[in-house]
Amino acid sequence: MDVWGGIPASCVHAPTLNIENSEFALTFIDKETTTSQQKQEADSAGAGGKAAAPCKVCGDKASGYHYGVTSCEGCKGFFRRSIQKQIEYRCLRDGKCLVIRLNRNRCQFCRFKKCLAVGMSRDSVRYGRVPKRPREVVSSESMPDLTKNLGVGTPTPTSSVEEMDTDSLQLELARDLAKVVITAHRNNDAYSEDYVRSMHLKAIIVKTEDADNDGNGGEEAACSGAVRANKLTALWYNVAVRMTPTVQQVVEFAKRVPGFNVLPQDDQLILIKLGFFEVWLSRMGRISSEATILFDDGNSIDQTQLELMYDIPFAKSMLAYTARINKMCITEDEMALFSATLLLSPHRNGLSDKDKITALHMSLMEAFQFVVTESGISDVPARMEAFAVATREARVLGLQHNDQLTWCRLNWQRLVLPALFSEIFDIPKGEEEDPEASALPSPPSCSVPQQG
Amino acid sequence: MDVWGGIPASCVHAPTLNIENSEFALTFIDKETTTSQQKQEADSAGAGGKAAAPCKVCGDKASGYHYGVTSCEGCKGFFRRSIQKQIEYRCLRDGKCLVIRLNRNRCQFCRFKKCLAVGMSRDSVRYGRVPKRPREVVSSESMPDLTKNLGVGTPTPTSSVEEMDTDSLQLELARDLAKVVITAHRNNDAYSEDYVRSMHLKAIIVKTEDADNDGNGGEEAACSGAVRANKLTALWYNVAVRMTPTVQQVVEFAKRVPGFNVLPQDDQLILIKLGFFEVWLSRMGRISSEATILFDDGNSIDQTQLELMYDIPFAKSMLAYTARINKMCITEDEMALFSATLLLSPHRNGLSDKDKITALHMSLMEAFQFVVTESGISDVPARMEAFAVATREARVLGLQHNDQLTWCRLNWQRLVLPALFSEIFDIPKGEEEDPEASALPSPPSCSVPQQG
DNA sequence: CAACAAGGTCACCAGGTCAC
């Protein structure tokens, strides 16, 4: 067979082919249908078979649903070892290694980061037989106050996220959606743009007002158990008091994001509970520097204090993230859409109506892009990519944050925290019989990027 | 020793090839693998007594499966040290030293070369327990859905796949496509990333081996017709011999790009014939400088020689292009997608199914963008634009190259060129005479790792 | 029960070590 001979005249000068020599020519473009056929039968199998599920972490063949994520045996084992032992991984490069099957073992740090990023968590385990409808385990128990806050209202002009046809229609919808989200943000944010601008410089000069007003003095005290506990109690109180109003704002904001309040109540709760910290920290980033986090009342908390409340890597990550946000000089319109996309994340564990949230998220991303485009910035894709990077970083922080609350959950009895704060972070409160508090998972604590 | 002028005079007219006198770095691959280690393939079966598995590099007793190859402790350690430090080896002889246990420490260059040739690579490591059941890899060559989607010609699949939205599905497809293309590239490229890195510096120090030592003295000699013809004959021979193995690799690569082999045969041939030079030159750019083009056997060709083979502007353009590519520090993953987009260019003349190729090209561009994004580079759009510029430059070169072959096509009778080379560049070739043609470098079907 | 996932197991290999 003359593979070269079939070429159109325009391409061929002399269609002579020496079959003798060109044994490569024969293996060339020839058949090879044997292999492609055999793999088809192996893969497709029955109609609609779902044999080829890739690992969400590395893309290898997944062996099942491990720690809340479809993953392979390797990543499963790796994640298990990582959370069992207190392993501090470290990236030898910039912390952005690509994690694929071929090189997943080159950088443990980035592999673990990817595990967290795709949602792996000890809390996300699902035991027993797989449910018919996608459903997972989360502490979705009764939530009196928070539930009440969410209410039942449907006052927003929710544009149905059903069918979208034309590009222009899509653009129209994106613009409308953006407008609604921006308004919702403006009505539920303590900061005006001017306020942010005025505080921007102040953040640098504001003295760190120490929160330990318990009179124990020595800030570098050896942190004996008692002293440390007292300090922590005061710290958490001061932080919680200043954080709690934002919970209210974020809930109100979420309610006004079109489509949010038609979601199942449980899903709404999950989105708020798991998304709040990311949104809060992003808001903080607007006026915080890389040395401190500044609250809206002018008080700030510095790295030392954060390292006391959380662990050192996480504190550093928090500050790195706020510094990143700060550096981006995000406009309030962008912050509105960014917050919405953080909240309406379809990846949260336990969501029952993932499809709808995915659709919502897509619409929000379009609106986000619209806002960025309209802002007149030169390089829109770069800006969107910067937000994507920030989103990933925020997601990792959000996942880790849950584990950072162990001390609070263990010492809830000595803490004085606003009810809403305790609820949103699953911290035990009085009147609840909770002898199992000690059975909470121990802190995996892991590793955290340190780069700026 | 002068490689480029090293063709015996008797070869100029007579078709008898004496490859013994000429460097042929790639021949050793074939020689070794086919003769001494034929039964090596049986090790994967693992049936019964497999007592003495020989090292694929030196034949010593292997200690296991290291870097994707059954090898001994010595070669394992040698390869590890070679890729850890930036060691540049150099062969003191002709680059085809036999590597066996007794003399494996005689020439590091040839030992490392052999390691690479038998498939040693960081990407090929196999961790953990050896699978008892033959492993089913998702990626690699099994992508029925992807192929189907690409084959239909609609880059935006609308069919419902599980519970994925269109956007993430498209991203999923891009990722899968990228994975397949990258695997195809890795399996069909003489250079591993480690090899490129190790050769990178060497390119600078390699001396330009001049071609004119034919005794005519003055290098600026007026190049009388006969002299020039002899020089050109030798030059073309040496270049062609070193270029030809890449043809096979590019063909194999193309065949593994999803959707390629469902194209009409004629279109496949057109794409390869018109795209090969661009892909080849891009590959060369990885290890070439702006002064020379370096082949994988360590020999290089400089501007003067290029100007002899082609014309002066084209030679300059070639070197400018390789310099550009070199400067971009393209990763192997990027090279994979870049090569694919070069090959699957819908603009080639004579294509019958342009629509399908256009769709393929679009999908590849998405996968390309995905790879660049995932690489963690800061400015993705700028990077993509750089590749777009390179693509345009390559296209111009590809078009011009066809005209640069005039001398070859006119003087085909005095030339001795590999059949495949003549075919892909439409250089006339004598009828199937040559009983000696079988002495041609046997098809280097070499070097494909293919671990089990 | 059957299906399914966490955790354990231990055959494996990358990388380091240190007499040569």
Added chain:
DNA sequence: GTGACCTGGTGACCTTGTTG
């Protein structure tokens, strides 16, 4: 610089426990 040897991480299987 080499390679026999060691240590620690890896992942294909296996065991144990949970859930429908």
